[in-house]
């Protein structure tokens with residue numbers, strides 16, 4: 120898989136999210152650029168709560184020692200490290216070389232296998248994993264249903280899937296205010312750190328096009344997952360989706 124270091128400058132956000140191929144190219148270039156600041160930005164934008172949400176997700180995964188866990192869109196490795204600490208043998212998969220390099224450079228990261236790969240076509244054999252996780256991963260793929268089909272393929276019978284991501288509140292008023300807030304803050308932070316307001320405006324724009332926790336739950340059922348549920352986090356602005364493959 121090519122390293123996007125030489126990717127051309129990104130096109131405007133609206134156009135970039137208009138087709139799956141353009142979104143894939145945009146996302147690849149975006150995460151390459153923000154990788155060195157990703158950990159700090161995640162703490163700031165979540166008001167320091169992101170680490171707790173990741174702890175919760177891994178507790179919910181009920182990892183048993185020796186299980187194989189895949190962490191998709193692993194970024195700088197937060198969930199992968201927690202899964203390892205819970206006793207799993209872990210493979211972290213991400214599209215962005217730079218994210219993987221940062222993850223692999225962290226203390227204790229040597230025990231984890233880091234793989235450059237696409238959630239839409241996992242470079243893993245079928246039925247290889249007991250647990251699959253994704254932190255802020257599904258919202259970034261151009262085809263959520265395709266990604267869920269890949270997760271199901273990679274899981275053994277009885278295997279669990281857990282995904283943490285933004286979601287949109289049900290209330291139209293709250294939703295509109297939330298998106299406006301994310302555009303304002305994201306634009307300011309992007310302009311300040313990268314000289315490009317679109318960098319973090321990508322969050323509300325991608326969120327608006329994402330099926331959200333309820334939509335992901337529906338897609339999971341359609342893909343053949345059972346025990347499908349989702350838990351609101353941060354008053355329903357974020358959510359954890361869960362489900363498992365039938366035995």
Ligand SMILES: C[S@@+](CC[C@H](N)C(=O)[O-])C[C@H]1O[C@@H](n2cnc3c(N)ncnc32)[C@H](O)[C@@H]1O
Nearest residue numbers: 150192193194213214215218237238254255259
């Ligand atoms: C917001 S970061 C999340 C990182 C980490 N999971 C976390 O929770 O902090 C999103 C990650 O998704 C990766 N990504 C985006 N599209 C992907 C795809 N199609 N396949 C694999 N990784 C992808 C990006 O490279 C980036 O590292």
